[in-house]
Amino acid sequence: MTVSDATGSAKALVKGIAIVSLLASHRKGLRLTDLVSEVDLPRGTVVRLLNVLLDARLIRHSADGLYRLGARAAIWGSEFLDALELREISSDVIAHLAEISHETCHLGVREGRSVLYIDKVESPHSLRMVSRVGGMNPLHCTGLGKALLAFMSPEEFDRYTAVQLERRTENTIVEPEILRADLQRIRKRGYALDDIENEVGVRCIGAPIFDHNGELAGSISLAGPTMRMTWERVGQLAGPVMEAAHEISVRLGFGLAKDARSS
Numbered sequence: 001m002t003v004s005d006a007t008g009s010a011k012a013l014v015k016g017i018a019i020v021s022l023l024a025s026h027r028k029g030l031r032l033t034d035l036v037s038e039v040d041l042p043r044g045t046v047v048r049l050l051n052v053l054l055d056a057r058l059i060r061h062s063a064d065g066l067y068r069l070g071a072r073a074a075i076w077g078s079e080f081l082d083a084l085e086l087r088e089i090s091s092d093v094i095a096h097l098a099e100i101s102h103e104t105c106h107l108g109v110r111e112g113r114s115v116l117y118i119d120k121v122e123s124p125h126s127l128r129m130v131s132r133v134g135g136m137n138p139l140h141c142t143g144l145g146k147a148l149l150a151f152m153s154p155e156e157f158d159r160y161t162a163v164q165l166e167r168r169t170e171n172t173i174v175e176p177e178i179l180r181a182d183l184q185r186i187r188k189r190g191y192a193l194d195d196i197e198n199e200v201g202v203r204c205i206g207a208p209i210f211d212h213n214g215e216l217a218g219s220i221s222l223a224g225p226t227m228r229m230t231w232e233r234v235g236q237l238a239g240p241v242m243e244a245a246h247e248i249s250v251r252l253g254f255g256l257a258k259d260a261r262s263s
Helices: 008-024 032-039 043-055 071-082 085-101 143-149 154-161 176-189 231-251 256-262
Strands: 059-061 067-069 104-111 114-121 136-138 192-195 202-210 216-225
Touching: 008 032, 008 043, 008 059, 008 067, 032 043, 043 059, 085 104, 085 114, 085 216, 085 231, 104 143, 114 143, 136 143, 143 176, 143 192, 143 202, 143 216, 154 176, 192 216, 202 231, 216 231
Parallel strands: none
Antiparallel strands: 059 067, 104 114, 104 216, 114 136, 192 202, 202 216
């Protein structure tokens, strides 16, 4: 629902959500003048909405004059993540994968045209990729996202590529037919590769996770700087990434429906 579609109190709710979403995308915070400019609403309206959000502790106003997300937003986000079965049953698997690889391990799910990071275990190295739980990146240029995109239906792929693909680096694949060929290779070998396609200097290996119905449930990945994530190391780590994805899939019941039909 957009502001123009809503009426009455619903319109105020949509406006408030727009402010919260804007602050969520600006981690360092925004000043009142910035908020007024970004949401394109009268200053008085923005102030009234901010006061309601402050009372609800969805946002906070610090001494430096900046508005940021508040404690209740953090609580809701935490409760949402805790409610995800995938995150709960995968925690020890991604922790082990990060431990044996010494690289950052991510767990993600599809959110529209993006992959949403729902869990992460950091590399012990000081030099590592920048990412955060709750963040999102496009499907077509990340290890997590390409692992998902490769196992979607042809119709879903066509819908995805009907919109101009965003170029993140010089290596980002933005031509639909070249991307289609890349996804075919992913399906054949079982893992995806982000070869400096989303972030300069970072290479990533991803693999899909399936549920008890054989449907995509999410994906897992290892990411690290190219100075460590060399092609030789990609070859060494691809197997463990696929094994970790398979272990999570089995925990979700993958293969059980097939076994039941054949028994």
